[in-house]
Amino acid sequence: MRRLLPLAAALFVVGTAHAAETTLPAAAVKTAEQLRDRALTDDTAYRVLDSLTTEVGPRLAGSPADQRARDWAVAKLKELGFDKVYTEPVSYPLWQRRSEHGAIVAPFAQPLVLTALGYSPGTPAGGLTAEVVKFDSLDALKAADPAQVKGKLVYIGFRMQRHKDGADYRFGSAIRTMGPPLAAAKGAAGFLLRSAGTDADSRTPHAGVTGFRDPRQPAIPAAALSNPDADQLERVLAYGKPVTVRLDLDCGIVGEYTGANVIGEITGRKHPDQVVAIGGHLDSWDPGTGAIDDAAGVAIAMGAAKLIHDLPKRPDRTIRVIAFANEEMGLWGARAYADKHAGEVGKFQLGSESDFGAGPIWRMSASVKPEARGAIAQIAALLAPIGVQYEPGQPGGGGSDLSQMHVRGMAALSLTQDGTHYFDWHHTANDTLDKIVPKELAQNVAVYATFAYLAAQADGDFGSAPGAFTGDGARE
């Protein structure tokens, strides 16, 4: 996940007026420097990431592995010595993937590698066979006459390109989420897209959620083709003959499930009720083992908190690590968390979640009150030597799940990783441990440990208050 920012809003920072500047004690800055440097050679996060992907592996929300992942997280937080470990329930529709097959039937019979999208219903027994109608964009589908689409298998063929900030995912994910309901509304029989991924040459389709969250909503089977399979389909379409595809998806919403956010705390010595919130999400898509998405985030947060835990003294404020439930199918854990904790938003000193892999963090921005800008600049100065460039004119959204607390008023950072290759593997079978570069992961931990510790030790706050950052332009 990453921030995509309306530039116009960049300098629009709303904060409750405070007279006093927030400052960072010199001793805290010195300790933070040591923490940062120690983090660069500490392998706790890598071992956590290895453990989660090896011992649990794929952990689709609501699957048996979801429970095992929560058990793992509770045990791991305890093993790392967190002072307090607890869970908070999260309920959501239970979607299951059982099997999936696809094939071009005519004019040239040939299998297609595809994966069902989240909340897709299954196809009828024997599969769904229909003619394909191709669109180049969501806008083209929006503009289409329903007569052109009715009873057809809608295909949208947008190609994502690699960008450091993953910019094209905005388009790819919009097609994946909005395309299926739009096609359904026009009477389509099913929906296919070229995977929202930048691996042009890999037969690993990219899973992801659709907009079919409500089981009462009319829904149609929807799946993503791998990039080479999309190429194949497009080559066959280019012959100019009617192209028929069979989809055979056994999947669907089967009920409701209650999982949980798993939370661990290093309890603050002076202000235990004031928290610095960091984290990641515990669920993953099921084709891979969710190493970059988002065992990395969970591991970075646990690794950073563990370094703070190991200091001679507890920090002044509480460091809270949140492993969110079911981010993938619509921020369910994040929304449950924000609903439950919105009233305490003023107690959230500062927050930032990691959910964009483990490439080096190269950019930092913040949404804080004006009086805390100096402290943020000081934090940034400590991070500059490890490659983080501070953009003082930009807002900070807190990351995918913590964005939900930020919109309620939590002061937040955006800590942007280099995501050039993130969408090669995102939501695919290739999201596995080998994609993690230990040194880059350690740099992430250094950034999180530094900011979390300094936020915990600050003299003063960062401006969290109900609605404090409304309209700051941060996307997440």
Place this chain on the structure above:
Amino acid sequence: MRRLLPLAAALFVVGTAHAAETTLPAAAVKTAEQLRDRALTDDTAYRVLDSLTTEVGPRLAGSPADQRARDWAVAKLKELGFDKVYTEPVSYPLWQRRSEHGAIVAPFAQPLVLTALGYSPGTPAGGLTAEVVKFDSLDALKAADPAQVKGKLVYIGFRMQRHKDGADYRFGSAIRTMGPPLAAAKGAAGFLLRSAGTDADSRTPHAGVTGFRDPRQPAIPAAALSNPDADQLERVLAYGKPVTVRLDLDCGIVGEYTGANVIGEITGRKHPDQVVAIGGHLDSWDPGTGAIDDAAGVAIAMGAAKLIHDLPKRPDRTIRVIAFANEEMGLWGARAYADKHAGEVGKFQLGSESDFGAGPIWRMSASVKPEARGAIAQIAALLAPIGVQYEPGQPGGGGSDLSQMHVRGMAALSLTQDGTHYFDWHHTANDTLDKIVPKELAQNVAVYATFAYLAAQADGDFGSAPGAFTGDGARE
């Protein structure tokens, strides 16, 4: 496929003694230069490759797509204007893949991405669940006490590295072919290997044949894990607890099948009975569409012959393009061809097949009679400007299928492609059209067109005769 050469044999060239030097007429050399340059901008081969992978796709020997591939080849050769198009039957055991699943059961339940190996029997209904015993090499398995292996799932974890000449495949393919029978002989319940492939980070297992060719032989279920899945299994094994894996393979030999080699000829004007043999194999493994293995070979040969066909005059000798049946499961088409045509080996002027992808050809060597060395050097001189380095001290084996004619006495070239990335995709779902670089494919066509034309026009022969090259050290 590629040549792997015992150096000691390099200079060992046996030939029937001929007094006269074989020479290349000056006019032929000039035409060959034009052919070569024309080939570099001709897209016939790419269009052929696109057509086969798009219109037929995966074509496992004996599958319904095998028949479609033969129909395609006959039609394509006719469409390209070949003078003579025919088939010759090839019979072999019919092996089918229906479905395949695998999972670590204990201590950490987790799916494994794997693919059944050729001639593997299926597992019993409900799958085969057994403890894994790991070996680092075939030699370690050879040395193992059967008591250590009995009832277990043998796993061998050799990692292939990338080499320009694909050198590590020698080890990887030996484990895949010889490992399963060896494990079976020691009483193992099943066999797994780390894929014989160089894509360390891709969840695409590499199919390939085992040594279980004879249905009367005792055989056990055998499958290849993708590299990241092998990593995962090895990490789990490193916990030091017993590791149980479930294999669920629905596959096996179901009978006998008769397919065919498909052959097209540009008939020689002066010596129609004397042939220059080029080709590739028409079958492919089923996970991918067999673009590099070996639509490329078929396309290079067809593309080269088509350029010769389009000259104002037919060549002096016949250009024969052979699209071999079932190379993948043990050179069945090649052996049938050699059995049928061994008696005419003296009529085979020179031969070379392409079956190592479509990377640029960078090396050439030949097994010919001494009196034809000068002609070979002249051919090499024409290929040097397009990157081909001639190694006069090395033998030439003719390529995977034509090696069977070479061992009977056909004079042969080895034309080695750059295979640095060949084993990233070989026998996987990722063997698709996007892996072909059109300019590199065209360079291959230029090489084949040049040598085939010059061999057809030569004054004299290259020494083909029964047993002429026995012991030359050429592997294929």
